[in-house]
Amino acid sequence: MNLKISALEFVQEVQNGNISAEDFVAKTLERIQSIDDKLHAFLSINEDAVNQAQEIDRKVKSGDKVGVCFGMPISIKDNMCIKNSKTTCGSKMLENFVAPYDATVIRKLKQQDAIFVGKVNLDEFAMGLTTEFSAFGPSKNPWETDHVPGGSSGGSAVSVSAFECVASLGSDTGGSVRNPASFCSVVGFKPTYGLISRYGLVSYANSIEQIGPLTRTVKDTAFMLNIISGLDSNDNTTVDNKDENYLSGIDSGIEGKKIGIIKEMLGDGVDPAVLSATKDAISKLENLGATCEEISLDMVKYSVAAYYTITATEAGSNLARYDNLRYGYDFSVEGYEFNSYITKARQNFGPEVKRRMIIGGFVPSTGHAGKYFLKALKIKSKLTREINDAFKKFDLLIAPTVPILPFKIGEKIDDPIALFLVDINTVTANLTGKPAISVPFAVSNGLPIGIQLLADSMQDKLLLRAAHALENTVKLPEVPI
Amino acid sequence: MVTEEEIQYVSKLMKIDVHDHKEYIDKVQTMINYFDILDSAGVESEEISMQEMPISHLREDKYIPFDDKLIEKLNNYKGTYVRAPKMS
Numbered sequence: 171m172n173l174k175i176s177a178l179e180f181v182q183e184v185q186n187g188n189i190s191a192e193d194f195v196a197k198t199l200e201r202i203q204s205i206d207d208k209l210h211a212f213l214s215i216n217e218d219a220v221n222q223a224q225e226i227d228r229k230v231k232s233g234d235k236v237g238v239c240f241g242m243p244i245s246i247k248d249n250m251c252i253k254n255s256k257t258t259c260g261s262k263m264l265e266n267f268v269a270p271y272d273a274t275v276i277r278k279l280k281q282q283d284a285i286f287v288g289k290v291n292l293d294e295f296a297m298g299l300t301t302e303f304s305a306f307g308p309s310k311n312p313w314e315t316d317h318v319p320g321g322s323s324g325g326s327a328v329s330v331s332a333f334e335c336v337a338s339l340g341s342d343t344g345g346s347v348r349n350p351a352s353f354c355s356v357v358g359f360k361p362t363y364g365l366i367s368r369y370g371l372v373s374y375a376n377s378i379e380q381i382g383p384l385t386r387t388v389k390d391t392a393f394m395l396n397i398i399s400g401l402d403s404n405d406n407t408t409v410d411n412k413d414e415n416y417l418s419g420i421d422s423g424i425e426g427k428k429i430g431i432i433k434e435m436l437g438d439g440v441d442p443a444v445l446s447a448t449k450d451a452i453s454k455l456e457n458l459g460a461t462c463e464e465i466s467l468d469m470v471k472y473s474v475a476a477y478y479t480i481t482a483t484e485a486g487s488n489l490a491r492y493d494n495l496r497y498g499y500d501f502s503v504e505g506y507e508f509n510s511y512i513t514k515a516r517q518n519f520g521p522e523v524k525r526r527m528i529i530g531g532f533v534p535s536t537g538h539a540g541k542y543f544l545k546a547l548k549i550k551s552k553l554t555r556e557i558n559d560a561f562k563k564f565d566l567l568i569a570p571t572v573p574i575l576p577f578k579i580g581e582k583i584d585d586p587i588a589l590f591l592v593d594i595n596t597v598t599a600n601l602t603g604k605p606a607i608s609v610p611f612a613v614s615n616g617l618p619i620g621i622q623l624l625a626d627s628m629q630d631k632l633l634l635r636a637a638h639a640l641e642n643t644v645k646l647p648e649v650p651i
Numbered sequence: 652m653v654t655e656e657e658i659q660y661v662s663k664l665m666k667i668d669v670h671d672h673k674e675y676i677d678k679v680q681t682m683i684n685y686f687d688i689l690d691s692a693g694v695e696s697e698e699i700s701m702q703e704m705p706i707s708h709l710r711e712d713k714y715i716p717f718d719d720k721l722i723e724k725l726n727n728y729k730g731t732y733v734r735a736p737k738m739s
Contacts, residue, residue: 270717270718270719270721270724271717271718403710404710406704406708406709406710469692471688472688472689472691472692475685475686475688475689476689478682478686479686479689486665495725495727495733495735496725499725499726502727503727503734503735503736506736506737507736507737507738507739508735508736508737508738508739509666509739510736511736512666513666513667513668514668516666516667516668517668519667521675524667524669524675525675525678525679525682527665527667528658528661528662528665528667528669528679529679529682529683530665531661531662531664531665532653532657532658532661532683533683533686535661541689541690542683542686542689544699545689545690545692545694546686546689547699548692548694548695548697548698548699549689549692549694549697551694551697551698551699551700552692552694552697554700584678586678586681586682586685587681587682587685590682590685
């Protein structure tokens with residue numbers, strides 16, 4: 171059984187009766203069993219997955235209607251609710267929380283006969299970019315297991331990269347899908363804000379975060395997007411995409427397209443290997459008939475500070491609900507005064523979450539809001555204006571997804587500013603609501619490099635088309651695990 | 652520069668215990684001090700753009716029954732009320 175096939179290949183093979191969903195899912199679970207001790211992508215496994223796959227096979231054989239996923243094994247970042255399954259958010263606070271309902275993306279995937287093989291690791295409440303801040307320990311990069319896989323959707327990227335599933339869903343607040351996709355050599359997509367419902371995604375920073383697929387190919391991402399995108403009455407920030415088919419026309423290339431190279435994302439601090447790969451990608455896009463030209467987005471240099479100010483503020487508000495009365499339950503109220511009870515409950519949060527909550531209390535507070543929070547919102551507005559102007563001239567923008575190569579576990583954990591700056595190329599898409607994708611493009615000394623493309627709002631289809639064209643220009647080595 | 656006292660005060664408001672954690676406070680201080688870069692962005696005159704949503708775009712405000720009685724899942728649910736710690 172070849173577990174290395176793409177999602178679309180899997181669907182075709184099951185549909186044609188060449189493989190059974192049961193065999194594939196069973197082999198996938200065996201693969202998880204055999205290698206996940208080394209990688210720690212999974213936090214929980216769906217013990218019923220094989221039975222669910224048997225039911226899909228029965229429907230295929232009897233000619234019953236089968237959903238377009240045909241039993242495709244998917245992993246889900248553990249901050250999305252699957253009814254009657256644990257949703258821990260990588261936190262001790264939610265260690266025993268069982269979701270009482272399905273997130274909209276889960277409901278849609280279930281309707282299309284996807285099978286969730288398990289929930290995967292993340293930085294606690296998605297606050298981080300390495301998975302080192304997971305309360306249950308870091309995930310490991312399958313390309314070099316003493317290196318970080320990126321984050322916060324690190325478990326998602328590892329599980330796809332190491333063939334522990336066919337595809338995964340992550341969430342991207344400042345690069346949390348694209349960053350691990352780049353570090354693990356898979357495709358990672360952050361759609362236009364509102365394209366995918368966030369109902370059932372545990373909130374971190376509602377105004378900028380989005381759910382996004384991580385897959386082996388760009389076509390698989392388009393396939394997933396066809397299933398999970400669209401209006402949802404449970405999330406009033408969703409936008410009507412008129413049931414767009416993101417796979418149609420994906421092969422039509424990018425001849426004549428204008429691509430802007432974001433100057434501020436190729437400046438000081440970019441690893442020479444990453445710089446070289448980016449130049450190579452630009453040259454390959456030109457060979458495909460695109461024209462590339464440098465563009466300056468002046469606000470990018472302030473974007474990381476604005477991003478952390480805004481997200482910490484929203485996180486401080488969102489995490490206020492964790493009081494051990496509605497979530498937690500690890501000790502009784504008996505004998506406690508209200509404030510000391512909640513303070514004790516919040517000891518369940520890990521250090522990074524506590525830090526961001528304190529920042530989230532500080533930056534919007536009386537006397538400080540003008541210096542921090544309001545200024546961050548103004549930068550967000552100006553950056554949006556700059557990028558909107560850029561898209562009047564260009565169809566797409568390009569930059570490396572992450573300016574540096576994957577680094578060793580523990581190397582940057584004590585240096586918050588060094589960690590902040592890893593986000594410099596990804597937060598712009600979140601702050602401006604634009605779609606962005608990381609395409610696996612190179613491997614340098616055994617470590618992957620991803621190239622990021624951005625498009626204007628609701629131009630997700632064009633973005634996927636360009637990403638598919640770029641992906642076809644390279645043949646990358648297979649993950650060495 | 653943010654002072655240690657300011658951070659300790661906000662920590663208390665956020666109900667997070669950081670007393671005697673010098674290294675912890677230092678890290679928060681470093682993070683907030685990094686945000687001073689915002690001062691050099693020159694955006695004082697910039698308008699903050701807000702997204703407006705007409706009420707007609709919101710879903711109807713109506714009762715939708717839920718499968719389970721969620722309140723019964725709370726540990727401190729006592730049949731007619733939820734037991735909370737006493738207020739000082």
